[in-house]
Amino acid sequence: MLQFFQWCWRAIGLCDRLGMEANRSFQGFLYYRHTICLQNGETTAAIAVFLLGMLLCIVVPYLLGSLNAAIIVSTRKYHDDIRNHGSGNAGLTNMTRVFGKKAMWLTLAGDAAKQVLSVLIGIVLMGELGAYVAGLFCMLGHIFPLYYHFKGGKGVLTAAVMVLCIDYVVFLVAFTIFVLTVLLTRYISVGSMIAGFALPGIVYVRAMLRGIPPSLPSLAFAMFIGFMLIVMHRSNIRRLIEGTENKFSFKKKPEIETK
Secondary structure: OHHHHHHHHHHHHHHHHOOOOOOOOOOOHHHHHHHHHHHOOOHHHHHHHHHHHHHHHHHHHHHHHOOOHHHHHHHHOOOOOHHHOOOOOOOHHHHHHHHOHHHHHHHHHHHHHHHHHHHHHHHHHHHHHHHHHHHHHHHHHHHOOHHHOOOOOOOHHHHHHHHHHHOHHHHHHHHHHHHHHHHHHOOHHHHHHHHHHHHHHHHHHHHHHOOOOOOHHHHHHHHHHHHHHHHHOHHHHHHHHHOOOOOOOOOOOOOOOOO
C-alpha cells in the first residue's frame, strides 16, 4: 500500500514537472502537432489532430473511470455488491461504513490510480486542456460506469485526485475546507458539497494571487465539478433535511464483518 502512494506521489510530481501547475508551458504532443499544422496553414490536418486528441482524452479516461474500485473490491474480495448495502452508493464512504478500513484503503488506491493515469494521459496528449478533459471524463466514468449499468459513485474522490494532480495548492485549500466541515458537522456529504461549492472561488483567488487571470479550462471545469458534486449529493440533501443522514465515525464497526 505504501508503494502505491509513493507511485501516486511520483506521478503527481510528474504532472507538475510537465508544466501544469508551474507555468502551463507543456502543450502535449498532439496539441503541439495541432499548433504546427495551423502555423503551416494545414487547417484540415490541424482540426483532425485536435479532434483525435480530444477523443482520446474522452474515451480512454471514461473507460478507466468506469472501473469502479468499490464495486470491484466488494464483489471480488467480499463476494457482495456494495450497491446493495448502506446508502447504495459505490463510493469510498459507503465502503468504509459497510466493509471497514481495509476495504476503504483498497478502494482509495484503485480510484486514485485510475484518475492519476487519466490526467497523465491528458497532459501528455493535449497539455492543460487535455488534463482537465481527461480528469473530468474519468470522474464521469466513475459516476456513470459503462460496465456497471451506469450506476457508480458520487465522484468526490476522483474529483479530488484530479485537482491534486493539476494544482496541489487548490487541492490543499479545498481539502482543508472539507476536513474542517466534516470535523464540525461529522457529515462527509456536507464536507464534499461545501468543498465543491468553494472550488471555483479557490481557483479564481489562486490565479489572482499569482498575478494572472485564471485559465478558461480551470475555471469552467471547477464550476462544473462543483455543480456535479452538489447534484450527485441530492439524496444526501434530502436525508439531511429529514434528519436521517448518517454521521461519519472511524470508531463505528463495519456493518459487515470481514477478515
